[in-house]
Amino acid sequence: MHRLFILSLLVALTVACRPAAEQQRPAAAPAQPRIVATNYPMAWVAERLAGSFATIELPVPEDEDPAFWEPTAADIRSMQQADMIVLNGADFESWLPTASLPADRLVDTARSFRDRWIILEDAVTHSHGPAGEHTHSGTDAMTWLDPRQALAQATAVREALVVRFPERATSIAGAFESLKADLEDLDARFERALAPAGDRPLVASHPLYNYLARRYALNMRSVHFEVDEMPDDAAWAEFDALLAEHPARIMFWEDEPLDEIASELDIRNVLPVVVLTCGNRPEEGDYLDAMRANARRLEEALR
Amino acid sequence: MIHVEQVEFAYARGGFQLRVPDLRVARGERVAVVGPSGSGKSTLLRLLGGILVPARGTVRVADTAVGSLPERARRAFRATRIGYVFQEFELLDYLDVLDNILLPYRLTGALRLDTAARDNARALLASVGLAGFESRALASLSHGERQRVAVCRALVASPAVVLADEPTGSLDPDSKVAALELLFERTRSLDATLLVVTHDHAHLDRFDRVVPFRAGAPA
Amino acid sequence: MTGPLYLAWRYVAANRFKSLVLLVAISLTLYLPLASRWTLVQFRDAWTARADATPLVVGAAGSRFDLSLHALYFRGEPPHRLTMKDADAVRDSGHARSIPLYLAHTASGHPLVGTTLDYLDRRGLVVADGHPFAQLGDCVVGASVARRLGLRSGDRLLSDPDNLFHLAGAYPLNMLVAGVLAPTGTADDEAVFADLKTAWVVSGIGHGHEDLATTTDRAAILTRRGNEIVGSPEVYEFTTITDANRHTFHFHGDPETFPVTAILAFPHDARAAALLRGRYLATNSPVQIVVPSEVVDEILDLVLRVQRLFDAASAAVAFLTVLFLALVALLSMRLRRREMETLVLVGAGRGTLALMHAGEYVLILLAAAGVAGLAGAATPLVAGQWLADIILGGM
Numbered sequence: 001m002h003r004l005f006i007l008s009l010l011v012a013l014t015v016a017c018r019p020a021a022e023q024q025r026p027a028a029a030p031a032q033p034r035i036v037a038t039n040y041p042m043a044w045v046a047e048r049l050a051g052s053f054a055t056i057e058l059p060v061p062e063d064e065d066p067a068f069w070e071p072t073a074a075d076i077r078s079m080q081q082a083d084m085i086v087l088n089g090a091d092f093e094s095w096l097p098t099a100s101l102p103a104d105r106l107v108d109t110a111r112s113f114r115d116r117w118i119i120l121e122d123a124v125t126h127s128h129g130p131a132g133e134h135t136h137s138g139t140d141a142m143t144w145l146d147p148r149q150a151l152a153q154a155t156a157v158r159e160a161l162v163v164r165f166p167e168r169a170t171s172i173a174g175a176f177e178s179l180k181a182d183l184e185d186l187d188a189r190f191e192r193a194l195a196p197a198g199d200r201p202l203v204a205s206h207p208l209y210n211y212l213a214r215r216y217a218l219n220m221r222s223v224h225f226e227v228d229e230m231p232d233d234a235a236w237a238e239f240d241a242l243l244a245e246h247p248a249r250i251m252f253w254e255d256e257p258l259d260e261i262a263s264e265l266d267i268r269n270v271l272p273v274v275v276l277t278c279g280n281r282p283e284e285g286d287y288l289d290a291m292r293a294n295a296r297r298l299e300e301a302l303r
Numbered sequence: 304m305i306h307v308e309q310v311e312f313a314y315a316r317g318g319f320q321l322r323v324p325d326l327r328v329a330r331g332e333r334v335a336v337v338g339p340s341g342s343g344k345s346t347l348l349r350l351l352g353g354i355l356v357p358a359r360g361t362v363r364v365a366d367t368a369v370g371s372l373p374e375r376a377r378r379a380f381r382a383t384r385i386g387y388v389f390q391e392f393e394l395l396d397y398l399d400v401l402d403n404i405l406l407p408y409r410l411t412g413a414l415r416l417d418t419a420a421r422d423n424a425r426a427l428l429a430s431v432g433l434a435g436f437e438s439r440a441l442a443s444l445s446h447g448e449r450q451r452v453a454v455c456r457a458l459v460a461s462p463a464v465v466l467a468d469e470p471t472g473s474l475d476p477d478s479k480v481a482a483l484e485l486l487f488e489r490t491r492s493l494d495a496t497l498l499v500v501t502h503d504h505a506h507l508d509r510f511d512r513v514v515p516f517r518a519g520a521p522a
Numbered sequence: 523m524t525g526p527l528y529l530a531w532r533y534v535a536a537n538r539f540k541s542l543v544l545l546v547a548i549s550l551t552l553y554l555p556l557a558s559r560w561t562l563v564q565f566r567d568a569w570t571a572r573a574d575a576t577p578l579v580v581g582a583a584g585s586r587f588d589l590s591l592h593a594l595y596f597r598g599e600p601p602h603r604l605t606m607k608d609a610d611a612v613r614d615s616g617h618a619r620s621i622p623l624y625l626a627h628t629a630s631g632h633p634l635v636g637t638t639l640d641y642l643d644r645r646g647l648v649v650a651d652g653h654p655f656a657q658l659g660d661c662v663v664g665a666s667v668a669r670r671l672g673l674r675s676g677d678r679l680l681s682d683p684d685n686l687f688h689l690a691g692a693y694p695l696n697m698l699v700a701g702v703l704a705p706t707g708t709a710d711d712e713a714v715f716a717d718l719k720t721a722w723v724v725s726g727i728g729h730g731h732e733d734l735a736t737t738t739d740r741a742a743i744l745t746r747r748g749n750e751i752v753g754s755p756e757v758y759e760f761t762t763i764t765d766a767n768r769h770t771f772h773f774h775g776d777p778e779t780f781p782v783t784a785i786l787a788f789p790h791d792a793r794a795a796a797l798l799r800g801r802y803l804a805t806n807s808p809v810q811i812v813v814p815s816e817v818v819d820e821i822l823d824l825v826l827r828v829q830r831l832f833d834a835a836s837a838a839v840a841f842l843t844v845l846f847l848a849l850v851a852l853l854s855m856r857l858r859r860r861e862m863e864t865l866v867l868v869g870a871g872r873g874t875l876a877l878m879h880a881g882e883y884v885l886i887l888l889a890a891a892g893v894a895g896l897a898g899a900a901t902p903l904v905a906g907q908w909l910a911d912i913i914l915g916g917m
Contacts, residue, residue: 070769073700076656080639097728098658098768100717102639104619352867375871382869393864397536398529409525410870416525456868 033083033165038093039066040280041144042086042109044287045154048179049172050161054083058281066279067141070095084164086157090117092141107160109153110143117143118210142277146211147187147291154179186291190216193299203248203270205257208277221246227255236264243268250301273301304330304464304496305351310360312350321346323360326514330463333487333497335507338516344500347516348466351498352385353377365463379413386457386495388486390469392449394441394456401437404428404455414460427455430492431485447478451485458489465490467499476505483509526874530881541886544850548890549897551843555836556898561909562829564902566822572708573818575645577795578787580604580612580802583810590817593784595709596625596633600783606718607778608809609785615801617794619644622782624721628682629697629714632667636721636782642703644788647710651675652701658723658771659763661697661716665705675701678762679714681724695724696762722773722780723763730763730771787811847883855879 033054037043043058050056059075060066071079076099079085085101087093089110110117120138144150158176162169194216202213204222213220223239225231231239242248251265252275265272275294276282282290305328312321321343328334336344349355350362353369362369365384372380394403402409404424408416428436431451436444444452450470457465467486471479483499483506490497499510507513534541572594581589582602591597612620621644624636635641642654642662652675655662663673673679677699697716705711722728763771773780789795802811855862862875 072765073653073656073660077653080654080656095769097719097773098763098771100639100655100657100660100719102643103613104640354867378869378871381867387864387867389864393860395529395861397533402532406865407868409529410865410868410874411525413869 034081035084035086036079036082037086039088039144040278040282041150041287042088042153042157043281045109045150045157045179046084046086049154049158049175050165050168052171052175053165053168057082060280062281064280067092067094071099076100084160086160088141088143088153090114090141090143091139092143105164107157109156110141110149112156113143113149113152116149118214120207120210140207140210142208142279143211144287145209145277146215147183147190148215149211151180151183151187154183182288186288186295187215189292189295190298193295193302194218196302197250200250201246201248202250202252203242203246204252206254208254209252209275212275219246220252221248225257225261227253227257227261230258230260230264240268243270271301273297304328304332304365305498306361306363307347307350308361308363310350310357310362312346312355312357319343319346321350323347328496328498328512330496331491331494333490333509333511334499335510335513336498336500336516337502337504337507337513339502342516344502344516345468348468348498348500351464351466352381352387354381378411382407382411382413383460384463386460386462386465388453388457388465388467388470390472392453394449394453396441399438399440400428400433400444400452401425403441403452404459406456407460420459423461424455424459427458427489428452430489431455446474447481450474450478450482454482454485454489458493458495461493462495464496464498467497469501469503470499471501471503471506479503479506526877527881527885530878531885533878534882534885540850540854544847544883544886545890545893547843547846548887549893551836551840552890552894553897554839555833556894557901557905558829558832558836560898561902561905562825565825565909568708569818569822570815573814576786576814577789578618578798578811579814580608580785580787580809580811581783583808586810586812586817587821589784589810589812590814592625593623593786594814594818596635596713599625602808603781603783604785604809605778606780606782609782610778612785612787612798615798617798618787618789621786621788622718623784623786624718624782626781626783627721627724629661629679630667630671630682632664633713634661634681634721634724635713635715636718636724637715638718641715641786644786645706645708645710647706647715648704649701650704652699655700655715655717655720657763658717658720658728658768659695659697660700661714661720662701662703663699663715664703664711664713666711667714668699668702673699673702675699693726693761695720698763718780718782719773723771725781727775727780728771728773730767851879851883 033050034057035046035050035054036057036059037046038058039060040058043056046054047056057078058066059071059078060069079099079101082105084105084107086107087096087109089108092110093099118140120140144153154176158172161172165172190212197216197218199219202218202220204220205225205227207222209218209220209222212218221242223235223242225235225239249270251270251272253272254275254277256274257265257272262272274297276290278287278290285293305326307323307326309325310321310323313319319341336347338344346355350357351364351369353362353364353372356370361371364380367380367384369377369380395406398406401421401424404427405416405420408414408420414420425434425437428434431454433448433451433455436448436452441449441452453470457467465486470486471482474482486497486499487509501507573590576594579589579593581593582600582604584601588598589600592600606622609620609622612618619640621638621640623641625633626636627634639654641647642649647662649662650665651668652662661679663671663679667673671679679697679699681695681697683694697714697720703710703715719728723730787798789798799811799813802809862870865875865878
């Protein structure tokens, strides 16, 4: 009896001490299902399909690239307790081999087109000890840049949602139809925007656009230029050599490059076009807005 | 108090026979029954206590025809009206002094072991000079002390008759006198009849009367 | 009528040696069948419960006893290993949830069970202190392991080097005890659980080392040809996984080929169970599926036959004890004949005397029953493990 009293007192105190924000959440009602996504495109897909009944979380800080993000032990524990964990897959989550997550709640969205993943050529191969040679394979993980692949990933999310929340099947199906229409429209927009590119040589500041290039049959090569760092003379020389055999006039950038880079490009008659990769939440709008803006900028550049 | 009339008794396996035509002992009288071994003294005690039932004749003790009582009533009679003192005392060595004295109370429903009984036992123990001995182990007592405990046990239920079978047989001469004096004194204080079986002729003069036994009958 | 019982009690208390001998004799006679029976009952219940909680086990073809004991009690190792592909096949069949186990190492002598978080879920294992394993190198320890090794969450636990001369030598891995499980009274109390991947690291399938492409340690590189770098055997491999080096850990080869030693399958319903079993019916299949409850029933059947033998022996002992008691009672009554005569003179009836005698034995019998009961009840706690060891050792 005594112990019970102390316990209830503690509970009362704990409730009283909770920050106001938390108190607003109704304690008695069953908490909303939690869905954690590991990059923005998947969080967006989950939001579109399940946002009406679940809380969607993207644990990556806003100013960090999810591709380089590594969860802390606390992040992983939080994911362990989620009702669903939406992974991009295709080795996007480089930390996955070192994390313990409940297999039956993981949704590996890129798995269905596993045979279509692009393996990056310049990955490091090494061998040591008796284990033999092995490659630290580099899979291009930016699968969502191809809207059709994004749709395949969304399909995987839909299937998992229906299994996990069968009572929401109707709402999920409705949301999926709308999402599907949007992604197909996006695909059409890109197709329209990139049609004039034909076989024209294109260049990218980084090898980020492989899936986009494959989907729309772009003749693209890439270098390793940073948006905020002026390449050195050697890099420019290499760039010039590339242009000599691959006379690109349009260069894809993941963000606005420095002015001095832009003017160097201008000298070479190369037009920088910002094609956001949307790994994390765009500064304004959502995935669809950002991708549509990409298509619009490309359309303008290619006109 | 005791009236044995035309009693004949024989053990079933034959041989020994006891015949007592007439034996009367008055209330408060102190009688010694003497005679050689096998003369029937102990059998007489058993008849008086109702352990044995005579084939013929009547045994009246304290106005009760013992022989005609049913077994159960004889047991109750024995427990309430008769006190026994034995030659070897026959105390139970696994009980302490007080429990030994109160033994009859634990063996029969005819006696109620209550506070009064305990107080009585303690008073008896004090009256024989053993105050404070209540929870002593029997093994720690001297021969004489045991004798006194045995007397207390015989008297604890305030019997009308005390039967003693060679009560001084195992004592040295000085102790014998003391033991007899104790028996006399305690029975007198209860106004009880005392019948002592003995073959010791040294102290017969202290008894009111001596009944000699010989070959299965009073001589 | 408490008088005769009181006297009986005084007698028992006064004759300590005799009473003690009787007490020991009767206690032992009662204890042996009680203890053996209760231990077996507890053993049977525990085994049945665990087997029932594990509907199906998939493993390499071979002895189904070995496989069941391996999957349920973490003992021994099946003759061959399966791969993750087999575990995925169970899951992808759509008939069952699949929980792979990889048991190839120990930590301080306790089995190191590589599995998934689902295992903890399915077995209802609660982390009493700390958290479930979250990252590579984490483990959770069973309650008995924690008690024996004095472990708490945040402590470190070293895996045992399995073979000093093992060429591809797995280094002992210094694991972080992420949590301690609440006691369950099952084999889970005696085990250390980690993610499959952590167990694979212990096996050397995964490892972490300096980035050879950027290392400044020249001894680490044997040859470098463009992007192809051959590291020397001197490459330092981390034996403790920390936040700083976790990202250097990687696995070689196709994850589908990584080893598992057993797969627990939890079918969605009876039909799914039948369908799943059907998949492994081929007699030449290198993979078998067993129903642990059936296997355990067979083991228990054997054990119960031994128990019957034991019961017969107990009955003989009981008979001897009764004879012994009768002899003691007879001798005792002879010794106490004078005492009994005195008691009759003082007023005791036959019933009272009988009660006194019986009381003595009833008291001793009650005490012996108490002793045997308590000892019998305590035995399964102490001997349960011992019995399991004997039975398992004979398998």
